[in-house]
Amino acid sequence: MYQHILVPLDGSANSNQALQEAIELSRVFGAKLTLLTVVNNSNWIAASGSIATDITKDYRERAERLLAQGRAITDKAGIQTTSVIKTGIPKNVIVDYCQSEDIDLIVIGKSGADAINRLLIGSTTAYVVRHATVRVLVVNAQEDPEA
Template identity: 50%
Template structure:
């Protein structure tokens, strides 16, 4: 039924629960898993006179994102499966909802109900809500309860 599942990870409890559910689905349908973590471009929009602080911030954020997908991959492997991992830079909402699903031929997104961006949710709406409204594939929203 589901051939390729995308699991966006941000290090939150909800994204870890989504990964657990995705693993169960992947085992049931022999699906391929892809784990995604996004370095949000907006976090790099800091006025500066040189590029060095931005480059250092990006390197740190990319390392953090890589650690998140590496931990997710370890969980997947501990469950007897394998997964592709992607660390991408850009706008998380569109990357998760449309860009990565199109590029990777995804047919299901398994995403946590809420993630780490509480302030972002208050100001511009949650990533999960955006994904549900705009995804071109099926979306399963997982609560951490």
């Protein structure tokens, strides 16, 4: 049923839970996984020169760490993955990526790490659900029974 699953990662508990769900789906369907992290440039205020370079470098390094963590989880699970870093507005990049690649399912966390943007301009997940041309599975982080 599913051959290629996209998992957007932002470091939130919800995206980590989405990755776990995608791993299980990958096992069931024999699907390949693509992990996507977006360097969000929507908050960059007209930075130029070395400041812009520093911001880009910091965001890129964070994206690389997130993907490395995701790959470590999928490697441990025995699931082969592809990792992709894109720059842009996350909700647009996710939808556009699915249209340009052979993705047939997005497994995404209910809410991500960027709560301020969610309040100001709306949820990335809600946008993806409304605009994606493929199926979308929205995953909640499991509550910690110890909390």
